[in-house]
Amino acid sequence: MSVTLDTGLSWVVYVCLGYLLLVATLYAILVVFSALDNMLRVRQTRAEDFRTLARSRFTVPVSVIVAAYDEAALIRESVRSLLELDYPEHEVIVVNDGSTDETLELLRAEFDLVPQHIYVRRVLATEQVRQIYRSRLDPRLVVVDKDNGGKADALNCAINFARYPYVCGVDGDTLLFPDALLRAMRPVLRDPAAIIGVTSHLAISSAPEEIAAQRDVLGDYRPLLAFQQIDYLRAFMTNRLAWSRLNFMLCAVGAFQIWRRDVLEELGGFARHFTCEDIELTFRAHERYLREGREYKILSLPHTVGVTEGPNRMRSLIAQRERWQRVILETFWAYRGMLGRPRYRSVGLAGMPFYLLSEVVAPVFEVLSVLALVVAAATGSLDWTSCLLIGGIVAFGTGLLTAASVLISDLAERTLPKRRLASLVLLAPLELVLYRPALVWARLLGTVRFLRGDRKWHKFERNTRPRAVAPRSS
């Protein structure tokens, strides 16, 4: 091999190692901030009087909104979990976004829905509403059937119906624990003027309905699901908690996001022209508030508030993560103006650069690192021992980060059994070879599709389970 090629290769190895070191250092810093934030939340929670909050008429009421598109598999359980939330005052608004399956029929039968004429303010423009239903079993439940317009459109439609000052967006495949709203709203009740958004950790399962009842969070023990859980734990416990503490919480997740309704209305609701709505809205809120110099907070909490469905097939996982990568790139590109600008404070100076390094360019570096190491080893520029050592460092470094996430999560809520904790931390180093390659592939695909301008949703195929059947209505 020519000297020039070897030089080039060594450069690539050098840059990749430098990138790895930089990202690892950043994550280590974030872990410290996450641990501090977690400690604060745990202490605040321990000292909180939830009994008073749960029955007080002074607790701020919340509108829980659900955008449902082909959610027949879980919609009944999901809505039931929302109606059973232990909260003084809340309503549930489900928008059936032109589902092609039996989502609406299942809801009609399960909750005894009857058509109603409800006239609302059309604060946000949406697709045509076909019919509105109210439950005869529980008047807090309103179901809106509308033409398909995408998740953002459905959420906007729900906002038009929302009557309470805070809106909690929940996915149709997410089951919340009874105290979810109370725990998430606790910081809001302390400072409603400043807190405009809240999100919190969710557990993953291929069948949330099976584990939600026992509250065996992270109860899905299959490797693919366990790796996704590890991924979620890291994303929440070592990323979002620190972002939240440093005032650049960049993504309130769609599966559980609480927003002040006036903020949503002021921002014009969820954006329809992005592949996914949650990250974009978070960025937009930061952009608007910081540009106008207004004080605000968007928080991420360590509490596990519910269980959401995760794909149990590799193909579905890749489809989901491909979309996530595309959304990240779309959002980052749309708000690139904030990058490095002091006017956007920690979001522009820390959050955006971190996002650029850890999310936007990560797939390129991940692929480049693997290729460079393999080529360098194959051509003899680097011996195999070094390659294996580098691989080991990355594997156990990731394991270390995962163990930190698991520790933070366990300190926040002692809900997981010891065996489960042990399995999660022991599984972590294997992620590099058993799970990460699929993610790298998905992220590459997402990057390519973003560059091609693909904006399709590509919703992941639902996990196989016994077919949901709508009971015949009387």
Next chain:
Amino acid sequence: MPMVRVLVQEPGGAAAFAGTTPARATWPAATMTTFHFLLTLLFGAALLGWLGLAAYVVGGRAAHDLRARRLAEAEARSSGRGLSRRALRRAALDASLAPHVSLLFAFEEAATVGTGQLVARAGRHRTELDKWRRIEALRILALVADPAALPLLELALRADEDVAAAAAAILGSLRSEAAAEVLAAAIGRSQLPDSKLSAYLDSYPLDVPGVVRRLACDRSPARRYRGVSLLARYIERGDARQLLCAAAGDVDADVRAAVAEALGSAGEGGIDELDALARDTAWFVRAHAARSLGARRYAELGAVVAPLLADESWWVRAAAKDALGELGPDAAAAVAPYLHSSDRFARNGAVEVLERIGHVDLVLVEAVAAPYDVLKQRAAQAIIAASADAYRAAVERATPELREALLVLVEPVGVAA
């Protein structure tokens, strides 16, 4: 860039190491040794770090489970003996424990540490860690009913947000009028939102009408507003109701809104005030009045609420719809004229209300059952005309006899079933 320079300048330097030909550019032995050493060091650090943290996670959890078991045992035998001081402090602080258990642990901790030190600790804090110790000390002092607790809690309400929140929670759990007085005094003057302080006063374990009455008569409108809101708990007391009715004429609209809201839970009286508040100049007062009128469930109040279907504020119209829905089928007569309103929202609202109060068919049933009631009959026909879908739904649900009668009703308005 030393790696690059070395690679270019010293070709063939480590031929034996990598097993490549001497002519190729590769790493010199010395650099490789250092590189290997560094990599091995990093690998070792990562491996040991992971192993250590994994052990800490599992071991820490095992220790926690053991502590929890001991705590449960201590709880069962009502003694904190065998618990560490840290465990005792935590138990005394834990709001989820039964009050008598917290009290027991608090006494043990107070006896161990001494109240003098607890008082010093509860007085102020310098660091973040101190802050939580301060909160622990405050709670222990309050639980053991130390005389210093109340002034210290009062002071804590003016401290930072966490200390103030904990102090409010502690005060809210005490059964003394003096503690309630401290909470009430903090309204409008603490770091905490007034709604949070009000929540504790509203669910106070002791009746404190005097404290609330004083708050409702405060000179500050913000404090008066909270006081009036809290009076709802004592609405069945004649003096509280009287005070509320008098506050209906308050100069501050927030206070009037609170009066309107509070009167909704009154068993008797206050109707005239609600009637007046339903015509208030502030839209939110009208909205609260409408809801309260609905909550009172007097059908004759429909005539007061129905005009609010055409209010200029959307929120008042929405509240009026809800209220009329609460009033039930008897409100139909008051709502029916609004089916012909020139205001589109009032028309739509009337249909919505009539649907809600009986899903249309109930109104229609009444119309069928009382053929001489022209107003009801007209209302039913208007509903059918305004809402053909609802009519069809009603026909679907109706018994065969009722369906027959409904078809008769439909003739004048010509809706196909």
